[in-house]
Amino acid sequence: MNPQTAQTAQTAIGQPNALAMVFFFLFIAVTLGITWWAARRTRTTEQFYAAGRTISPAQNGFALAGDYMSAASFLGIAGLVSTSGFDGLIYSTGWLVGWPVVLFLIAEPLRNLGKYTFADVVALRLKQVPVRIAAAIGTLATVILYLIAQMVGAGGLIRLMFGLSYETAIIIVGAAMIAYVLFGGMIATTWVQIVKAVLLLGGAFILAMLVLARFGMNPAALFHAAAERYGQGVLAPGGLVSNPWDAISLGMALMFGTAGLPHILMRFFTVPDARAARTSVFYATGLIGFFDLMTFVLGFGAMVFIGPDAIRAVDRGGNMAAPLLAEFLGGTPFLGFIAAVAFATILAVVAGLTLAGASALSHDLWVNVVRGGRASGPEELRVARGATVVLGIVAVLLGITFKGQNVAFMVSLAFAIAASGNFPALLMAIFWRRFSTAGAVASIVTGTVGTLLLIWLSPTIQVDLLGHSSALFPLKNPALVTIPLSFAVGIVVSLMTGEPESDATYHEHERRMHLGEASAGD
Amino acid sequence: MTAGVDDTASRIRALARARARVAALLTATMIAIYFGFILLIAFNRELLARLVVPGLSLGILLGALVIVASWLLTWVYVRWCNTHYDAQMRDLGAARR
Numbered sequence A: 001m002n003p004q005t006a007q008t009a010q011t012a013i014g015q016p017n018a019l020a021m022v023f024f025f026l027f028i029a030v031t032l033g034i035t036w037w038a039a040r041r042t043r044t045t046e047q048f049y050a051a052g053r054t055i056s057p058a059q060n061g062f063a064l065a066g067d068y069m070s071a072a073s074f075l076g077i078a079g080l081v082s083t084s085g086f087d088g089l090i091y092s093t094g095w096l097v098g099w100p101v102v103l104f105l106i107a108e109p110l111r112n113l114g115k116y117t118f119a120d121v122v123a124l125r126l127k128q129v130p131v132r133i134a135a136a137i138g139t140l141a142t143v144i145l146y147l148i149a150q151m152v153g154a155g156g157l158i159r160l161m162f163g164l165s166y167e168t169a170i171i172i173v174g175a176a177m178i179a180y181v182l183f184g185g186m187i188a189t190t191w192v193q194i195v196k197a198v199l200l201l202g203g204a205f206i207l208a209m210l211v212l213a214r215f216g217m218n219p220a221a222l223f224h225a226a227a228e229r230y231g232q233g234v235l236a237p238g239g240l241v242s243n244p245w246d247a248i249s250l251g252m253a254l255m256f257g258t259a260g261l262p263h264i265l266m267r268f269f270t271v272p273d274a275r276a277a278r279t280s281v282f283y284a285t286g287l288i289g290f291f292d293l294m295t296f297v298l299g300f301g302a303m304v305f306i307g308p309d310a311i312r313a314v315d316r317g318g319n320m321a322a323p324l325l326a327e328f329l330g331g332t333p334f335l336g337f338i339a340a341v342a343f344a345t346i347l348a349v350v351a352g353l354t355l356a357g358a359s360a361l362s363h364d365l366w367v368n369v370v371r372g373g374r375a376s377g378p379e380e381l382r383v384a385r386g387a388t389v390v391l392g393i394v395a396v397l398l399g400i401t402f403k404g405q406n407v408a409f410m411v412s413l414a415f416a417i418a419a420s421g422n423f424p425a426l427l428m429a430i431f432w433r434r435f436s437t438a439g440a441v442a443s444i445v446t447g448t449v450g451t452l453l454l455i456w457l458s459p460t461i462q463v464d465l466l467g468h469s470s471a472l473f474p475l476k477n478p479a480l481v482t483i484p485l486s487f488a489v490g491i492v493v494s495l496m497t498g499e500p501e502s503d504a505t506y507h508e509h510e511r512r513m514h515l516g517e518a519s520a521g522d
Numbered sequence B: 001m002t003a004g005v006d007d008t009a010s011r012i013r014a015l016a017r018a019r020a021r022v023a024a025l026l027t028a029t030m031i032a033i034y035f036g037f038i039l040l041i042a043f044n045r046e047l048l049a050r051l052v053v054p055g056l057s058l059g060i061l062l063g064a065l066v067i068v069a070s071w072l073l074t075w076v077y078v079r080w081c082n083t084h085y086d087a088q089m090r091d092l093g094a095a096r097r
Helices: A003-008 A018-039 A045-053 A057-068 A071-084 A086-094 A098-113 A118-122 A128-162 A166-213 A219-230 A244-260 A262-269 A274-305 A308-314 A321-370 A377-401 A409-431 A437-456 A459-465 A479-497 A500-504 A506-515 B003-043 B045-049 B058-096
Strands: B051-053
Touching: A018 A128, A018 A166, A018 A321, A045 A166, A045 A262, A045 A321, A045 A377, A057 A166, A057 A262, A057 A274, A057 A321, A071 A086, A071 A128, A071 A274, A071 A308, A071 A321, A086 A244, A086 A274, A086 B003, A086 B058, A098 A118, A098 A244, A098 A262, A098 A274, A098 A409, A098 A506, A098 B003, A098 B058, A118 A128, A118 A262, A118 A321, A118 A409, A128 A166, A128 A262, A128 A321, A128 A377, A128 A409, A128 A437, A166 A219, A166 A274, A166 A321, A166 A377, A219 A274, A244 A262, A244 A409, A244 A479, A244 B003, A262 A274, A262 A321, A262 A409, A274 A321, A274 B058, A308 A321, A321 A377, A409 A437, A409 A459, A409 A479, A437 A459, A437 A479, A500 A506, A506 B003, A506 B058, B003 B045, B003 B058, B045 B058, B051 B058
Parallel strands: none
Antiparallel strands: none
16 A cells, blocks of 8 residues: 555545434434433432442443543544654653552542542531632632533534534534433433443544554554654654653643542542442553553554644644544544544533533532532532533533634643642642641632633743743743642641641541541441 | 550551552652653653664653553552452451441
8 A cells, every 4th residue: 555645635524424423423312312311310419429329440440531531632642643753642641640649649538538529528627618619619610621622622623524513513512411411410421431431442442453454563663654754753752842841840730630630530429439439540540541552553653644744734733633544544434433433522521521510519519608518409409400501501602702712721721720729639638637728728729820820921821822922931831830839838828727626527537538438427 | 445446446547557658659659750751851852762673762662651650550559459458447447346
């Protein structure tokens, strides 16, 4: 075969693809069927928020992986590798290294101490109202930024792949995700994630095998072919990481942000106990790691068979690398399948985000702030469903508002807020006896507001978006400053304000943290 | 309060401290591996550009190894907890009741 033939990029991308439509509507039909089935099992708050705590470790492993592997990791990283080689792999590795941290520090205590949201754990020994408000701000900031990035990505992607209008695409995504969450709660959302994870891993695996089959199943031969055509530079670090501090700061956001993502943390309440929570992270890390390794092959495969220029010609950001590769190796039918998988991926991720955001609104803000913890189960369930609809509509409106904007930075911004707003407070609430209400609020607010402020002053906004020649804050990602700052503020304020009740109840909660709920009563 | 209960409580605490040590050690290992990789990218590009075999640069190999190492670390932790921590904690929890 002759790879050069693809350089002219004869592609069906951008035209309505009948098979993609068929696959996509099949996915919608199956997931709505699951939602109908789940709706009959979603009658209590425990079922709505936490799937009745009946999800097995393997199921939760797939669901965690499904929540985490967004279109950004499938299309974005494959695109980045295909156009800039090794530099794209820096992201591939970065997306995984947060998972061991989640496992070692957070998963088990979170499962044993919390009920539905990570704010349950932060507020456990502290005064409910201020801590819940602060934690809800951290949660909603993370969720909404992540949602905007996903919605805008979805609109653009669907326009490119199915030929639908941007607004139609956003409304379809919004309607489907509201249906999943509203009627099926966490049970439906979990199964949508599992189906999506299997499809995504399967699709990527077939594509990677098709690429490797042309190189005698030897990845090194593939990389060698890429280097022969585009120079040895594609196999080594290049210009993408020009400032070492930038690389370290982004690395910190990715590593500690995972442990502060509300939609990920929420999944640990869906399993029966801490041991299951632990095992599910082991599965998730394996699945995501396997997927990341495949992005190496997909990226370099697209570089060799399609070529960076042809990829950029279809989409400037390089996001169409994997679909183009699928079309080249498997024809229009396979393109249709991969396009439907990419759409399903986004749909599942926004459903998970919406559920996490709705929980913050209903469980943290309504029940524990407005109603002082005295709301009945049915009332909480009604509010949670109302919040789902509101958040779904807000997501659609934001998606339409941000049409055509460069929102790629919003995912790393969401990670930075999760890492500096949510993670430090959660860690200190679990492990530090003298953590106080004022300390928790100060830490979350400093982390969240500080991140937003420094992003505003960073080259990402000032230079790339507003076109100024320089920026006040030199780093593209503020995590290097905001994570230590959030810890420092939390510690100093806690020591200054000391809270005897928090201190006194620590040992009681410590026991529950180690032994689980069974010991909580005695 | 009897001496037996006190003893159990302190043994639970000791076991929890052992888990915290394992967790801290593994977290530190993960941080060292990943930021070691990032620092190499930032400060020693020539080394990462070196080819191990034709096509496979040291950078790509180490990147893949970071991913494999992350997974192995989770395996080590889960294995330690499942074989040592859980059984002992269960016995201590039962003894306390």
